[in-house]
Amino acid sequence: MASRVDHEYDYLFKIVLIGDSGVGKTNILSRFTRNEFCLESKSTIGVEFATRTLEERYRAITSAYYRGAVGALLVYDITKRPTFDNLQRWLRELREHADSNIVLMMAGNKSDLNHLRAVSEQDGQSLAEKEGLSFLETSALESYNIEESFKSVLTDIYRIVSKKAL
Numbered sequence: 601m602a603s604r605v606d607h608e609y610d611y612l613f614k615i616v617l618i619g620d621s622g623v624g625k626t627n628i629l630s631r632f633t634r635n636e637f638c639l640e641s642k643s644t645i646g647v648e649f650a651t652r653t654l655e656e657r658y659r660a661i662t663s664a665y666y667r668g669a670v671g672a673l674l675v676y677d678i679t680k681r682p683t684f685d686n687l688q689r690w691l692r693e694l695r696e697h698a699d700s701n702i703v704l705m706m707a708g709n710k711s712d713l714n715h716l717r718a719v720s721e722q723d724g725q726s727l728a729e730k731e732g733l734s735f736l737e738t739s740a741l742e743s744y745n746i747e748e749s750f751k752s753v754l755t756d757i758y759r760i761v762s763k764k765a766l
C-alpha cells in the first residue's frame with residue numbers, strides 16, 4: 601500500500617487525484633498541505649498523492665499510475681460542463697486499472713464561481729448516487745470542503761483496513 605516506509609505514521613495511503621486539466625487538482629493539493637489525519641482510532645495516517653491530468657488529446661492512464669492507490673478523488677469544475685461529462689471516462693479508466701476496492705469520492709470544484717455554474721449540484725449528486733460515490737462541492741480558492749473530502753475518503757479507507765485487520 602505504501603511506497604515508502606515512514607515510521608511517523610501508523611498507516612500510509614496512496615490517493616490519486618484525477619480529472620481534466622484545469623479543474624483544480626494542483627490547487628486542491630496545495631490547499632491541503634498538512635497531509636495528516638487523526639481519525640477516531642487516534643492512528644496517524646499519512647497520504648501520498650499522485651495527480652494526473654487529462655490533456656487535450658485523451659491519454660489512457662496506465663495501471664502503474666493506479667498501482668497501490670486505495671483512494672481516488674475525481675475532480676471536475678462546476679463551471680465547465682465537459683469536465684463533468686468526462687467523469688464517465690475517468691471512471692471507466694479507474695474501474696479497468698485500479699483495485700476493485702478503491703474508495704472513490706467525487707468533488708465538484710470551484711464552488712466559489714457560482715455565477716458561472718454549468719453543472720448543478722443536483723446533477724453532481726445524481727451522478728454520484730448512480731455510480732455509488734461520495735460527493736461534495738469544493739473550493740480550493742476558499743478552502744471549502746477540501747479537508748472534508750480527504751477525510752471522507754480516508755475514513756472509508758480506514759474502516760476497510762481496520763476490518764481486514766480484525
Ligand code: GDP
Binds near residue numbers: 623709710741
Ligand atoms: P489542474 O490542472 O487540475 O491541476 O488545475 P489547477 O490546480 O492548476 O487549477 C487550474 C486553474 O483553476 C488555476 O488558474 C487555479 O487558480 C484555478 N482554480 C483552482 N481551484 C479553484 C477554485 O476552487 N476556485 C477558483 N475560482 N479557481 C480555482
